[in-house]
Amino acid sequence: MGKKRDDKRRDFGPAGFAIRLLAALVLVLISYNPTGISWFHWVRADLPGITPLVALSGIALLIGWTIYIRATLRSLGTLGLILAFAFFGAVLWLVIDAGIVPADSVEAITWIVLVLLSLVLAVGISWSHVRRRLTGQYDTDELDG
Numbered sequence: 001m002g003k004k005r006d007d008k009r010r011d012f013g014p015a016g017f018a019i020r021l022l023a024a025l026v027l028v029l030i031s032y033n034p035t036g037i038s039w040f041h042w043v044r045a046d047l048p049g050i051t052p053l054v055a056l057s058g059i060a061l062l063i064g065w066t067i068y069i070r071a072t073l074r075s076l077g078t079l080g081l082i083l084a085f086a087f088f089g090a091v092l093w094l095v096i097d098a099g100i101v102p103a104d105s106v107e108a109i110t111w112i113v114l115v116l117l118s119l120v121l122a123v124g125i126s127w128s129h130v131r132r133r134l135t136g137q138y139d140t141d142e143l144d145g
Contacts, residue, residue, distance in 0.1 A: 021122035027064045028118045034110045072124025084123055088116040 032040040039061055043054055076084060092112055095101050101108045 017122065017126050020125050021118060024068060024118040024121040024125070025115070027061070027068060028114050028121070031061055031065070033114060034107045068121045068125055072121055072127075075127040076124050080127070081120075081124070084120045088120060092116060 030039055032038045039057060043050070043058070046054060073081065092109070095112065096103050096109070101112065103109075
C-alpha cells in the first residue's frame with residue numbers, strides 16, 4: 001500500500017507542469033510586469049523609504065526565485081539552461097519575424113519575454129520528472145522516503 005501511494009505522489013503529467021508553470025508565472029509577474037502593478041513598481045514608488053511590508057514581500061519573492069532558479073540550475077545544468085534560453089529566444093525571434101508581434105512593440109515583447117522566462121523556470125523545475133518518465137532514470141539527489 002505504501003508503494004502505490006509513493007508512485008501516485010511521484011506521478012507527473014500535464015497538470016503537474018501546468019501547476020508549476022502557473023506558479024512560475026505568478027512569481028515572475030508579481031516581481032515585474034508592464035502594467036505598473038508589481039513589486040518592482042511598488043518599491044520604486046516608495047523609494048527611498050522601505051516599509052516592513054515591502055521588505056517581507058521582497059524576502060518572500062526572493063525565496064520563490066531561489067527555489068525556482070536553484071531547481072532549474074540543478075535540473076537543466078548550464079548547457080540545458082543555455083539551450084532552453086536559446087530555444088525560447090528563437091521562439092521570440094520567430095514571433096517577431098512572422099509579424100505576429102511588431103518588433104517596436106516594447107510592451108508586447110516584454111510580456112512575451114516574461115512568459116518565456118516563466119516557461120524556462122517551469123521546464124527547469126519539471127525536468128527531473130520529465131527525464132524520469134522518458135528514461136526511467138532517477139536523479140542522484142532524490143531520496144527514497
